[in-house]
Structures are given as structure tokens and as C-alpha cells.
Amino acid sequence: MSERHVIVLMHRYRVGQAVEFFPGSGIDRKAKGQYTVVRLLPIEGAIPQYRIQNKADGHERVVCENELSLDQPWHVPGVATSL
Numbered sequence: 745m746s747e748r749h750v751i752v753l754m755h756r757y758r759v760g761q762a763v764e765f766f767p768g769s770g771i772d773r774k775a776k777g778q779y780t781v782v783r784l785l786p787i788e789g790a791i792p793q794y795r796i797q798n799k800a801d802g803h804e805r806v807v808c809e810n811e812l813s814l815d816q817p818w819h820v821p822g823v824a825t826s827l
Contacts, residue, residue, distance in 0.1 A: 755784045755792040755809070762815035765796060765807060775805070778815050 757763055761781045767773060779796035785806060786793065792809040 753787050753790060753792065755787075755794070757781050757794060757809070757812060757814075759784060762799075763794075763796060763812045764815045765805075766811055766813065768808075768811055779812075 759781050763779050763781060765776060765779050767775045775798075778799045780799060781794050782797045782804065783795040784792070785795060788808070793806060794809065794812065795804055795806050796812070797804045
């Protein structure tokens with residue numbers, strides 16, 4: 745009997761989470777900005793996908809996880825931070 749290794753791929757971000765979108769080549773750079781994750785989509789190959797919504801104009805788009813990062817403001821009122 746051979747030993748099998750299973751790799752479980754999961755989405756890094758969750759629905760409702762604030763993210764920053766950094767468009768890849770071939771996508772209008774004006775699309776860069778703050779978005780909210782509205783839906784987790786199936787993993788394409790080895791890369792999770794998301795439907796995100798622009799916080800400013802409400803435009804939705806489908807993106808790959810490697811085009812996103814956490815939208816972390818420098819200061820959140822009411823939250824203590826330390827360096």
C-alpha cells in the first residue's frame with residue numbers, strides 16, 4: 745500500500761473581509777484599491793478565487809488570491825497598536 749500525501753487548499757480571506765486589490769498585468773491600474781470580499785469561488789488550479797466589491801463605486805470583479813492583500817489601515821480608532 746502506498747502512502748498518499750494530501751494537500752488541502754483553503755481560501756486565505758473570508759466573506760466580508762476588507763482587502764486591497766493589486767491588479768495583474770493587462771488589467772486597468774485604476775481598478776487598484778479597497779474592496780470587500782463578497783463570495784468565495786472555487787479554486788482554479790492551485791489558486792483560490794474571490795468575487796470582490798469596490799468600496800468606492802460598488803463595482804464587482806472576480807480575482808485570484810495572489811492579487812489581494814489585507815486592507816490594513818495604519819490606525820483603527822479604538823484599537824491599541826504597538827510596534
